[in-house]
Amino acid sequence: MHLLRAENLSHSFEYELFKDVNFSLKPKESLSVLGVSGSGKSTLLHICSTLLKPKVGNVFLFDKNLYRCSYGEILHVRRFDVGIIFQSHYLFKGFLTYENIELANVISGNPLDKELVKRLKIEQFMNYKIGDLSGGQQQRVSIARVLSKKPKIIFADEPTGNLDDKTAQEVMDILLEYVEKEDAALMLVTHNTHLAKQCTYMKHLHVGGLIEEN
Numbered sequence: 736m737h738l739l740r741a742e743n744l745s746h747s748f749e750y751e752l753f754k755d756v757n758f759s760l761k762p763k764e765s766l767s768v769l770g771v772s773g774s775g776k777s778t779l780l781h782i783c784s785t786l787l788k789p790k791v792g793n794v795f796l797f798d799k800n801l802y803r804c805s806y807g808e809i810l811h812v813r814r815f816d817v818g819i820i821f822q823s824h825y826l827f828k829g830f831l832t833y834e835n836i837e838l839a840n841v842i843s844g845n846p847l848d849k850e851l852v853k854r855l856k857i858e859q860f861m862n863y864k865i866g867d868l869s870g871g872q873q874q875r876v877s878i879a880r881v882l883s884k885k886p887k888i889i890f891a892d893e894p895t896g897n898l899d900d901k902t903a904q905e906v907m908d909i910l911l912e913y914v915e916k917e918d919a920a921l922m923l924v925t926h927n928t929h930l931a932k933q934c935t936y937m938k939h940l941h942v943g944g945l946i947e948e949n
């Protein structure tokens with residue numbers, strides 16, 4: 736069974752971004768997507784993660800044709816089955832760190848994973864207001880929040896963009912271990928080729944499509 740299958744995806748706004756994108760992910764597999772700024776990486780990630788219907792093609796999540804589902808079904812998948820780490824992390828600014836993470840726990844019914852909080856090194860910030868944290872700290876809170884939901888597929892849009900090399904590698908380890916342990920999958924957008932190489936597949940987004948890296 737595939738967790739995610741992209742079939743002939745094409746998308747354009749004012750001009751064509753990409754066409755004929757095909758790939759699939761099974762449990763325990765990961766895909767990194769590289770590409771120049773503006774090539775459509777975030778757009779492709781949004782299409783695969785329930786947020787944007789493609790102009791052409793189909794997305795199958797858990798072998799179900801996503802954009803043929805009712806709006807209610809799509810919302811259910813978004814809420815329970817996928818975890819999206821956004822390029823700009825949408826945390827609730829006026830709330831405390833633990834309240835932001837707890838929100839995901841309430842939605843999913845999972846208890847707070849104290850080990851995860853510790854490994855992401857945000858334990859000491861649990862009682863801080865989000866607005867008082869640095870960009871990298873906020874990024875790690877948003878990762879904790881997403882993983883707390885126990886999603887079957889993680890979509891991560893430059894999740895290590897604000898982090899130093901060592902912390903970035905630690906976050907990458909956490910994501911890959913999660914995928915292995917939970918039989919989940921990961922679609923990762925990054926500019927960091929060192930991290931990208933650690934995924935099962937590494938591809939480059941071009942106007943012509945998604946090309947395998949050597």
Ligand SMILES: Nc1ncnc2c1ncn2[C@@H]1O[C@H](COP(=O)(O)OP(=O)(O)OP(=O)(O)O)[C@@H](O)[C@H]1O
Pocket residue numbers: 748749752770771772773774775776777778779822
């Ligand atoms: N909702 C939208 N309406 C119109 N144009 C859009 C929309 N979303 C994205 N675009 C355009 O599509 C192009 C691709 O954007 P996208 O965010 O997918 O690129 P990206 O590869 O993620 O870039 P970066 O590496 O800078 O994050 C950009 O030129 C952007 O302006």
Ligand SMILES: [Mg+2]
Pocket residue numbers: 776777778822892
């Ligand atoms: Mg982007």
